[in-house]
Amino acid sequence: MALQVFTAVTGAAWESELVGALDREDHGVTVVRRCVDVADLLAAATTGTGQAALLSAELRRLDGAAVARLTAAGVAVVGLVEPGDDRSAERLRQLGVVRVLSADAEPEEIARALREAVAGVPAAGHDVGDPRAALPALGLPPEGPGPPAGEGRVVAVWGPTGAPGRTTVAVGLADEAARLGVGTLLVDADVYGGVVAQVLGLLDESPGLAAAARQAGAGTLDVAALARLAWSVRPRLRALTGLARPDRWPELRPQGVAVVLGEARRLAALTVVDCGFSVEEDEELSFDTAAPRRNGATLTVLEAADTVVCVSGADPVALQRTVRALGELRDVLPGVHPVVVVNQVRRGPVPGDPRREIAAALARFTGCEVAAFLPADRRATDAALAAGRTLGEVAPGSALRTALRALAAELTGVPVPTGRRRVRRSG
Template identity: 55%
Template sequence: MSLPVLTAVTGARWESDLVSALERSSLGLDVVRRCVDLPDLLATAQSGQARAVLLSADLRRLDREAVARLIAGGVAVVGVVSPGDTEGEERLHRIGIAKVVPADAPADVLAGAVAESVEIAHAHGRAPEPDFAVSNPWGAMPSLPPMQDVGVTPETGTGTGQLLAVWGPAGAPGRTTVALTLATELSTFGVPTLLADADVYGGVVAQALGLLDEAPGLAAACRSANSGSLDLAGLARHARQVLPRLRVLTGIQRADRWPELRASALEQVWDLARQLAAATVVDCGFCLEQDEEISFDTAAPRRNGATLTTIERATTVIAVGAADPIGLQRLIRGLEELREAVPGVAVRVVVNSVRKGPVGGDAEGQIRDALRRYAGVDAVVCVPYDRFSFDTAIAQGRSLAEVAPKSPARLPLRNFAADLMGITLPRQRRRKKA
């Protein structure tokens, strides 16, 4: 049985030789169509006529989103480059094509690459991840030196950085506040940290930090990733430095700009972010709806794809809820939706603005009991209500650690940040009574 294949290498002088070589191979490849451009390729692939495609790096308008559409349609993608074209090979890797072969390779090598990609795509349901190395402009991070002013001893920090997704249900439970506080606390520990605003319904990280940013850094990084031009140094340029060890990828301020945060592009952004920083803290949107299921065009961009992709790739998801009856009910239901959307996800729970008023009695105890009973959550980080300190931080565009270092709301989040990175904090000495 022959394997139907498409080609999209128009304009290359070696196109005819490539097609002839494929059809001469002993693996039974059949070139069913030589596509003239990207729209022709996508339309043909969507019709189900082929199981694989060979395309060149100079195919006009080829980007990461197009590759993702091909893969989602069950078509394995193999890149073909002119002999010695290392730049073209690198670009194909960056837009998500793992297998790239030179155009002058023997027929069986070309056919073998196609057959292998089809087999992997069939086994895993998607194409393999590209394998290529990049350099870190901030230098290697085999260890994280402790900050002398806080006296911490990091126990981890080697290898790939942590991706911490801060999520919460509707109703403004304090996602941005928690994300911003965790990121700043990590930076004070000496941890190279990246704070990213991926809220597709309108992020406010820039405003919370007093940044007048009309050019969202995360959207710019996604555009570069989609075109195959994003590398580690480029990601560092898009991320503004606000503290010695804290950089920020600002988000979109208008909800109608959500298509700029494509899920396929964010995958590469987060992969590079984990090499750029020891900890990447992402402020996510609230909605987990699988919106492509209600769309007539399954290839259309997904508004909630940015949130779902971030949660799927996160090492830890931090679920944030408000400490009142409505907020807790939303959190309990949201945790169920979160587990259904991303089975097996590692979740840590933070409850904001804990006070006696809305709950009564032992507020922390009742909150912990409710989450243990109705959501199966044993460990909860409770953040005391301190409206004055948070209002001051917002008004000044600064972090809680800067404006109110002794705030009761800071300590649990500081301890939580240390716990997430495996950092041992010194025990606080109890003051002797006079």
């Protein structure tokens, strides 16, 4: 059976000749529709009549979200560029088009690339609006992707609704990792109310992650551009600020966020991402067209991260929320196994020894062990917030800072310096 292909190479002088050469029986390819623009191509993809799409780099309004939606619909994508146009070829690859050929390639070579692309695309398992469609479009495995050789790690800091201290932990981990000599990028990806900029005393109207995601969607983001968008907080620590207003969440499209994380791995040895709390997939929302989903960015970060740190509060209400949140995470992303950290530990809300009681409760109801307990230290956190600085700057001797430093050392594999001075011997 011939491979059914859509084409979207309008405006190219070689379009008619190429379509005619491909649509021959001996190539095993049948052009079922010649699309005039991206909207026409996406509409055709939803009909299920085609298995692959052949598109040109000059196609107007082509972005990463469109490529992700094609892949989600089970349509493989092959790109064509003008001979010698390496810049357009690189842009297509960043948008998620793995196979890119020169427009002067032989029809047999193009047909073979289309067949190989189709063989590498799984059957449509997600709706075209599913945020997880962004990862397959980038060539990443659907669950548990590890960092490519020689590239940085991504740590997602996540937790249930309420105020368990996700941002405090994310900022503390990033700052302490940088102080241990690890180049670190802190990313605010909380779509419900990111406050990393305020915590660090930065200008909250800076473009930050939203601008990076826009450039990623257009295929123009690279390491240099990401570095320009990130604040230099202190030596070895950069920060990519979040949304200035929660109602701007549609700007953080999952595919764009996935590309940002990929470039972040190249920019920094460690990327710490402060996530939103919700992992609901909004399955009740069904549209004829793909609608943006608020939690898509969070799901993308959690699935792409090498380590997910779940931050829980230490009182009965917070613990109940954590139990429910871990259950929801297990249902939505069964391949993600978070590291549980209990924050704001103190005597009073939990009878007896709080650490022992909390550890026993979480083990019983979630099956998870507690990796670290972070003590409540209101005086230190208040001082840091008032100054717009980190705990390491305003309260270097606080118990919370010490615990965060130990956790950062464990996550990065860099030991905490002992601080002992060598004694010079005379003679």
